[in-house]
Amino acid sequence: MDDSTRVFKAIGQWIAEYGKSNMQVKVAGLVYLHNIAQNRMGRTSLLAHDLFRRICGPVALRTVVMASIHWEALLHNPAVGPIRENDLKEFLTESLSQGAVYKCINTTNLRHDIGDIIDYILRKCAVATQIQEELVELGKCVAKTEAARKLRETLESWLANPK
8 A cells, every 4th residue: 555545544434423423623724745846746756646636626726725845955956946837837727726825935935835835725714525426425435435446546557567
């Protein structure tokens, strides 16, 4: 079982347990962190982002902050930063067009950048994520959710076409 599968399963089990105890946990915002120091978007990064989107669903995606981190790793070559940021924004186009916002978390301005994200989230209304609706309201097991289907499909594809 790879890391994505373990993380996904743990998230699903936690949400399902809260649903069974009749506690309605809703989120006002979620933060997706991307390491800007990565020189390419590998298969694992692509899968992690896709799973995140499917866990959120279209309603909760409007509460998401897509944030880039580890800018300090690019200080030795500052010209690379804007290029990677543009590539990242292009990669995130679908999420951003569905209501997510992009923010940069820079260590030189850490307190301010994180404060901006917290302020943004505090202004949002709490909503249920897609996976919450599937697990709690529809009574699906984790393996039957849309995110699990996509995870299975992707892993099968990787096994059929290893790189």
